[in-house]
Amino acid sequence: MLSRRALLTLSSGAAAAGISAKSAASQATHTLVVVFQRFAADWLNLLVPAGDPAYGPARPNLAVNTPIPLDSFFGLHPQLAPLKPAYDAGDLAFIAATGWISPELIDRSHFYAQQIMEAGSAPASDGGWLTRFVQQDAAFPSGLWSALAAERSVPNSLQGTSHAIAVADFNRYQHFSVMGDAATNAARDLGVLAEENGQTLVTLCDSLVDAKQNGYGAPTDATYPATRLGGGLQVAAQAIKRGLAPRVITVTSDDDWDTHVNQAARHERSLPSFAQALASFYDDLGDHLNDVTVVTMTEFGRRVRESAGGTDHGTASSMMVMSRRIAGAQVYGTWPGLASDQLWRGQDLRPTTDYRTVLSEILSQHMGLADASLEGVFQSPLVAREHWLSFTL
Amino acid sequence: MLSITRRQALKAVGHMAVYASAIGDLTKIAMASAPEALAGDDLDLHLLRRVSFGPTAAELSKVRELGRSAYIDQLLSTRDSGVHAWAVALFPRILEPVQLTYLTTGTGFLTAYHVTDLQNAKIYRAAMSRAQLFEVMVDFWNDHFNTYVRQALVPLTLDFDRDVIRANAMGTFETLLNAVFHSACMQRYLDNSLSTIGAINENYARELMELHTLGQGSGYTEDDVQALAILLSGWQVGQSAVPYAAVSFNASLHDPSAVTFLGHNIAAGATQERAYTALRILVEHPATAQFIARKLCQRFISETPSASAVSIGQTAFTNSGGHIPTVLRALLNSEAFNDSIGSKYKRPIDVVAGTMRAAALNGFDTALGYNPIYPTANPAYQALLNAGAEPFAWVSPDGPPDRRAYWENTNTLLALQQFFVKVSESTAYGRLLTRPGTLLGTGGVLDSLSVASGVARARTPRQAVDNLVQNLLLRSLPAEAMDVLYALQAQGAPLDQQQDAATLSRGAAGVMMAVLSSPWFMVR
Numbered sequence: 001m002l003s004r005r006a007l008l009t010l011s012s013g014a015a016a017a018g019i020s021a022k023s024a025a026s027q028a029t030h031t032l033v034v035v036f037q038r039f040a041a042d043w044l045n046l047l048v049p050a051g052d053p054a055y056g057p058a059r060p061n062l063a064v065n066t067p068i069p070l071d072s073f074f075g076l077h078p079q080l081a082p083l084k085p086a087y088d089a090g091d092l093a094f095i096a097a098t099g100w101i102s103p104e105l106i107d108r109s110h111f112y113a114q115q116i117m118e119a120g121s122a123p124a125s126d127g128g129w130l131t132r133f134v135q136q137d138a139a140f141p142s143g144l145w146s147a148l149a150a151e152r153s154v155p156n157s158l159q160g161t162s163h164a165i166a167v168a169d170f171n172r173y174q175h176f177s178v179m180g181d182a183a184t185n186a187a188r189d190l191g192v193l194a195e196e197n198g199q200t201l202v203t204l205c206d207s208l209v210d211a212k213q214n215g216y217g218a219p220t221d222a223t224y225p226a227t228r229l230g231g232g233l234q235v236a237a238q239a240i241k242r243g244l245a246p247r248v249i250t251v252t253s254d255d256d257w258d259t260h261v262n263q264a265a266r267h268e269r270s271l272p273s274f275a276q277a278l279a280s281f282y283d284d285l286g287d288h289l290n291d292v293t294v295v296t297m298t299e300f301g302r303r304v305r306e307s308a309g310g311t312d313h314g315t316a317s318s319m320m321v322m323s324r325r326i327a328g329a330q331v332y333g334t335w336p337g338l339a340s341d342q343l344w345r346g347q348d349l350r351p352t353t354d355y356r357t358v359l360s361e362i363l364s365q366h367m368g369l370a371d372a373s374l375e376g377v378f379q380s381p382l383v384a385r386e387h388w389l390s391f392t393l
Numbered sequence: 394m395l396s397i398t399r400r401q402a403l404k405a406v407g408h409m410a411v412y413a414s415a416i417g418d419l420t421k422i423a424m425a426s427a428p429e430a431l432a433g434d435d436l437d438l439h440l441l442r443r444v445s446f447g448p449t450a451a452e453l454s455k456v457r458e459l460g461r462s463a464y465i466d467q468l469l470s471t472r473d474s475g476v477h478a479w480a481v482a483l484f485p486r487i488l489e490p491v492q493l494t495y496l497t498t499g500t501g502f503l504t505a506y507h508v509t510d511l512q513n514a515k516i517y518r519a520a521m522s523r524a525q526l527f528e529v530m531v532d533f534w535n536d537h538f539n540t541y542v543r544q545a546l547v548p549l550t551l552d553f554d555r556d557v558i559r560a561n562a563m564g565t566f567e568t569l570l571n572a573v574f575h576s577a578c579m580q581r582y583l584d585n586s587l588s589t590i591g592a593i594n595e596n597y598a599r600e601l602m603e604l605h606t607l608g609q610g611s612g613y614t615e616d617d618v619q620a621l622a623i624l625l626s627g628w629q630v631g632q633s634a635v636p637y638a639a640v641s642f643n644a645s646l647h648d649p650s651a652v653t654f655l656g657h658n659i660a661a662g663a664t665q666e667r668a669y670t671a672l673r674i675l676v677e678h679p680a681t682a683q684f685i686a687r688k689l690c691q692r693f694i695s696e697t698p699s700a701s702a703v704s705i706g707q708t709a710f711t712n713s714g715g716h717i718p719t720v721l722r723a724l725l726n727s728e729a730f731n732d733s734i735g736s737k738y739k740r741p742i743d744v745v746a747g748t749m750r751a752a753a754l755n756g757f758d759t760a761l762g763y764n765p766i767y768p769t770a771n772p773a774y775q776a777l778l779n780a781g782a783e784p785f786a787w788v789s790p791d792g793p794p795d796r797r798a799y800w801e802n803t804n805t806l807l808a809l810q811q812f813f814v815k816v817s818e819s820t821a822y823g824r825l826l827t828r829p830g831t832l833l834g835t836g837g838v839l840d841s842l843s844v845a846s847g848v849a850r851a852r853t854p855r856q857a858v859d860n861l862v863q864n865l866l867l868r869s870l871p872a873e874a875m876d877v878l879y880a881l882q883a884q885g886a887p888l889d890q891q892q893d894a895a896t897l898s899r900g901a902a903g904v905m906m907a908v909l910s911s912p913w914f915m916v917r
Contacts (some may be wrong), residue, residue, distance in 0.1 A: 039789055067775040068498070108599070109609050111791050152781030153802045177812040178818055179881065179903025186903065187810075189910040194876050197431055197912040204803040204810075220449075225811035254788060260584045260596045308584070308592040313599070 027368030037298035039258035041316035054338035078273035082279035090328040099316035099351030108313035113299035118156035127160030136373040145244035171217040200207035222284035225273040231372035233281040261310040270326035291336040294322040331391040354382040365392035432735025439734040445525035447747025473524040477776040484510035495637040501546025509768035512784040519746035539792030542785035553578035566715035576596035577638035586630040590648040598622035608684035620652035624671040631654040702729035737917035742781035776812035780805040817902040854883035
C-alpha cells in the first residue's frame with residue numbers, strides 16, 4: 001500500500017507544476033486560521049537545525065541535543081511531540097528561516113515588528129493584511145461570523161473591517177439580563193440610533209441572538225489546554241464545526257515566548273500546551289481539515305547565540321502550516337546557515353523566505369484569491385508565484 | 394463588494410436578523426456621525442470624563458460652582474485619606490512590604506490574596522476616591538511602566554505600586570524614572586538583574602528607550618541599545634530572606650567597557666554612576682519630553698493628538714523640569730483639550746469604575762458586593778478579567794493600550810454587559826432599591842441622586858427611565874433613544890400608569906444594561 005506521505009510527495013510535484021488539486025468551489029468555503037505567536041518565539045529551539053554544525057556551539061547551555069528527527073537536518077523540540085502525528089500524516093509542514101525581506105526594514109522592537117507584520121507592509125499602513133484580503137475576497141461570505149477573532153480583541157491584522165467579531169468563549173455567550181431578549185433588542189436599537197458609533201453593539205446583539213438560537217456554546221470533541229491559544233482554537237473549532245462559515249479566524253498564542261532568560265525551563269512548561277492546543281484542534285477537526293488551513297507566525301526570531309540563560313531579540317524565525325491540502329511531513333525553505341559569516345549582521349538567522357510569500361501561496365491556492373489581488377494585500381513583489389515554495393496541494 | 398454603507402443597511406433592514414444584509418460593508422467607516430453628537434457640548438462633563446473614572450452628580454456640581462480651571466487646580470492637589478483608610482481596611486496586604494510577604498508565605502506559596510488585594514484595591518480606589526486625577530495618573534504610570542503581577546512567585550508589584558508609582562505619580566518624571574529603575578519589580582520584569590558582564594541582557598535597555606523615555610523611531614540605534622545594556626549591567630535583586638528583593642549594585646558583575654551612548658562618550662569603569670549618567674541623558678533628551686507629552690495627550694486629549702497639543706505638553710515638561718502636575722495643568726487648560734470632546738472611548742477600567750460611580754454605589758455598597766473569601770468573585774474584577782483588562786496582569790511591557798480600536802470589540806463589550814447585569818441585579822443593589830434610605834447612609838448628598846433611589850422614587854415606567862438616564866449619564870438622550878427605553882421598561886403597559894416596585898425595578902435592570910452598553914455611555 002502506498003503511504004500517504006509518498007502520495008503527498010508525488011502530488012507535491014503536481015502542485016509545483018501549477019496544477020492545483022483544490023476546486024474553486026471548495027476554495028470559496030475554505031477557512032484560514034492565523035495563529036500569532038506574540039513576543040518572538042525562539043524557532044531555533046522549536047524547529048531545531050540539528051544538522052548545522054554551528055548550532056550547538058552557539059548555544060552551549062540551550063541547544064536541544066536530542067530533538068525528534070523530522071528529516072536528515074531538522075528535528076522537533078521533544079516537548080512538541082504532540083505535533084508529530086499530524087506531521088507524520090502529512091498534514092503539517094514547516095517553513096524554515098522566514099521573516100521580512102529585506103530585514104533592515106524592521107527593527108527589533110516587539111511592538112513595531114508586530115505592527116508591520118500584521119499590516120503586511122512597512123511602514124505600517126492603515127488596516128491589516130487580513131482586512132485587505134477580506135476586502136478583495138470575491139468569495140467572502142455574508143455572515144456574522146465571517147471574520148472571527150477567536151480571542152479577547154480584534155488584532156491589528158483584522159482591524160478596519162466593520163464587522164469583525166471577537167469571541168473569547170462561546171460557553172458564556174450571553175448577558176444574563178432578567179429582561180432577556182427584550183434587553184438585547186433595546187440595546188441593539190440604541191446601537192442603530194448611534195449609527196457608526198453603535199455598530200459593535202449591533203453586531204454583538206445580533207450575535208447573542210444567533211448564538212442562543214443555535215447553541216454555539218455546546219462542547220467540542222477534544223480537550224484543549226486552558227491557555228489563550230487553547231481557548232481560541234476551541235472557539236475556532238466550534239465555529240467551523242457548527243457551520244458558522246468563518247472565512248478567516250485569528251488566534252493569539254501567548255505561550256511565554258519572550259525568553260530573554262531561563263529559556264530551557266520556560267520552554268519545558270510552555271511548549272507542551274502550545275503543541276497540545278494545536279494537536280487538539282487537529283483531532284477535533286477531523287475531516288474538516290480538508291477545508292481549513294492553519295498558519296503560524298511570530299514577529300521575529302531570537303538571537304543565535306544564547307545570553308544569560310536565554311535569547312535576545314533576533315531576525316528570522318520559522319512558520320508552521322497545518323492542513324490536508326498541503327504536501328506535509330516536510331520542512332520547506334532555504335537554510336541560510338548559522339556560521340558567523342552566514343548570519344544577518346553577524347548575529348541573527350538570515351530570512352530567506354518572506355512570510356508574505358508563504359501567506360500568498362495559501363491565499364491563492366487555498367482561499368482562491370486572484371493573483372492580481374495578492375499585491376493589493378501585501379504590497380510586495382515577493383507575493384509572485386515564482387517565489388512560492390509549492391507546499392500547497 | 395457591495396457599495397451599500399452599514400448605515401444604509403441598518404436603516405433599510407430594521408430590527409432583527411439584520412446581519413445577513415449588513416455584511417456588504419467592508420470599508421473602514423469614517424466616523425461620519427461625529428462623536429460630539431454622542432458627547433454633547435457640555436465642557437464640564439467633558440472635563441470629568443477625562444480627569445476621573447467617570448462623572449458623578451456631586452463632582453459635576455463642584456465643577457459648575459468653581460469653574461473648570463479652578464476645579465483642575467483643586468483636583469491636582471486632592472488626596473483622599475478616607476478612601477485610603479477604607480482600602481487598607483478592606484485589602485490590608487497592599488501595605489505589606491515584600492520582605493514580610495517573603496517570610497510569611499513560604500517564599501511564594503499562598504500569595505494569591507496579595508494579588509487580589511492589589512487588584513481589588515485599584516478598582517475600589519478608582520471608583521471611590523475623591524482624588525480622581527491622582528488615581529488616573531497612578532493608572533497611567535502603572536500602564537506606562539508596565540509590570541506583571543505574576544512574574545515572580547512572591548509578587549513584587551504591591552511594593553512597586555505603593556512605593557514607586559503612587560509615591561511619585563504627581564512628582565517629577567526624573568524622580569519617577571529613578572524610582573522605577575531602583576525597583577526590584579522592574580529589574581526582575583525586564584531581566585536587568587540577570588544582565589552581567591559576559592552575559593549582557595538587552596531587554597531593559599531596549600524597553601527603557603522604546604517604551605519609557607525616547608519612544609520607538611526617535612533615532613536611537615541598535616548600538617545604543619547594546620551600549621545602554623552595558624551601562625545598566627551589574628544590578629542585583631536580593632534573593633535571600635534578609636533583605637529580600639533589595640536592589641544593589643555589584644561592581645564585579647558590571648561590564649566596565651567604555652561605550653558611546655546617544656553620542657555621549659562614557660568612560661570605562663565599574664561604577665553605578667554609569668547607570669545614573671545614562672538615566673540622566675535619557676531624562677534630558679528632547680525626545681523624552683516629546684514622548685511623554687504625546688502619551689499624556691493621547692491619554693487626556695486624543696489618540697492622534699495634533700503637533701500643537703503635543704508641543705504645549707512638551708514645552709511645559711521642559712520648562713518645569715518634568716513636573717507632572719504642571720504638564721497636566723497646561724494640557725487640561727488648552728484649547729485642544731476643549732476641542733477634543735467625545736473623541737475618546739472608555740477602556741474597561743473606565744467602564745467598570747465609571748459604572749460604580751454613575752450608579753452611586755458607595756463604599757458600603759461595594760463592601761457588600763465584595764467577598765473576602767473569594768476575592769476573585771468580585772463582579773468588577775470578573776468583568777475586567779473577561780474583558781481582557783485584568784489589573785496589573787498585562788504581560789508585555791507596552792502596557793494595555795488606550796486605543797478605541799482595541800477595546801471596542803464584541804468580546805469586551807459582552808463582558809461589560811455581564812457586569813452591568815450583575816450591578817443592576819445584585820443583592821446589594823436590590824436592597825438599595827427597596828430601602829434606599831437605610832443603606833445609602835454614607836452617601837450623603839448622593840442619596841437623592843443615586844440610580845437606586847431614582848428608581849425607587851419612580852411610580853411609572855416613564856419616571857423610572859427618566860430618572861435612570863439622568864442619574865447614569867447626567868444629561869438627556871435623543872427622543873428616539875428614550876422611546877426605545879420607555880418601551881423596554883413598560884413592556885406594553887401605559888407609560889404613565891403606576892406600577893408596583895418589583896415590576897419597575899425589573900424593567901429598570903434591563904434599561905440600565907441597555908443605557909450603559911450604549912455609545913452614549915462609552916464615550917469618554
